[in-house]
Amino acid sequence: MLVAESLTKHYGALTAPRDVSFQARPGEVLGLLGPNGSGKSTTVKILTGLLHPSAGDVTVNGTDIFADLPKYKAKIGYVPEEPHLYSYLTGPEYLRLVGRLRNIDEGALNAKIDRFLQLLDIYDDRYQTLSSYSKGTRQKILISAAVLHNPQVVVLDEPFSGLDVSAARILKAFVKALADEGKIVVFSSHVLEVVEQVCSRVVILKDGVVVGHDSVPQLRSTLQLPSLDAVFASLVREENVTGCARGLVEVMGS
Ligand SMILES: Nc1ncnc2c1ncn2[C@@H]1O[C@H](COP(=O)(O)OP(=O)(O)OP(=O)(O)O)[C@@H](O)[C@H]1O
Ligand SMILES: [Mg+2]
Numbered sequence: 001m002l003v004a005e006s007l008t009k010h011y012g013a014l015t016a017p018r019d020v021s022f023q024a025r026p027g028e029v030l031g032l033l034g035p036n037g038s039g040k041s042t043t044v045k046i047l048t049g050l051l052h053p054s055a056g057d058v059t060v061n062g063t064d065i066f067a068d069l070p071k072y073k074a075k076i077g078y079v080p081e082e083p084h085l086y087s088y089l090t091g092p093e094y095l096r097l098v099g100r101l102r103n104i105d106e107g108a109l110n111a112k113i114d115r116f117l118q119l120l121d122i123y124d125d126r127y128q129t130l131s132s133y134s135k136g137t138r139q140k141i142l143i144s145a146a147v148l149h150n151p152q153v154v155v156l157d158e159p160f161s162g163l164d165v166s167a168a169r170i171l172k173a174f175v176k177a178l179a180d181e182g183k184i185v186v187f188s189s190h191v192l193e194v195v196e197q198v199c200s201r202v203v204i205l206k207d208g209v210v211v212g213h214d215s216v217p218q219l220r221s222t223l224q225l226p227s228l229d230a231v232f233a234s235l236v237r238e239e240n241v242t243g244c245a246r247g248l249v250e251v252m253g254s
Pocket of ligand 1: 011014036038039041042081
């Protein structure tokens with residue numbers, strides 16, 4: 001079980017997240033949902049051990065992740081929001097690099113990579129460089145890189161943004177399958193439909209603070225709203241979307 005307790009991060013005068021607590025159990029997908037700047041990526045980076053919180057802590061199975069960070073990092077897979085890819089490598093070369101850094105046995109690694117590429121239907125792209133890949137193919141490589149070493153905890157930051165329906169369907173099913181395997185899965189997203197389809201529970205952040213935290217059906221029924229979109233709108237969206245759009249069009253024509 002992953003437990004985040006009172007996570008707080010100060011960026012100068014700004015604080016996001018602020019006193020954020022949640023738990024993610026093996027076998028479930030926990031969604032972090034919130035508008036831009038609500039603190040999703042900061043929370044995710046703290047969960048991966050990349051960023052120290054100003055206050056609060058994260059434990060996995062009762063052990064503080066910062067107590068033995070190299071050991072924790074061996075157990076975690078992470079898909080960053082803005083990855084730094086070696087764009088001149090091919091997909092398999094990149095996966096081999098990551099696999100070697102993860103100390104995966106060379107023979108097993110090559111076989112694993114071939115199977116991943118075949119299953120994700122990107123085997124034919126194996127001689128192309130990452131820079132030439134479509135967004136969906138790149139994301140398939142990134143998610144593969146995050147899980148090659150069979151981590152216990154998988155953390156994904158906006159993993160489906162910009163993907164077409166086919167790539168998103170495959171990767172959504174894969175995230176669910178990871179949870180079915182007993183992994184702890186946490187992912188952040190703006191995409192409400194995806195959160196609704198994939199997550200067992202959702203933490204809704206606004207301005208760094210938790211404004212909703214429950215199972216998707218429970219959130220809906222507590223607020224007596226039919227969909228997560230309506231829940232989200234009631235909790236976080238206060239701007240007048242139509243007014244904003246009209247205003248922009250007016251300014252364009254002015
Ligand atoms: N390195 C940093 N230095 C200063 N402020 C930061 C830094 N990283 C994040 N912030 C600020 O902290 C707040 C939370 O940012 P964060 O990236 O966690 O939000 P987010 O929910 O992931 O947003 P988005 O949906 O745009 O990805 C924002 O106001 C952001 O500007
Ligand atoms: Mg973010």
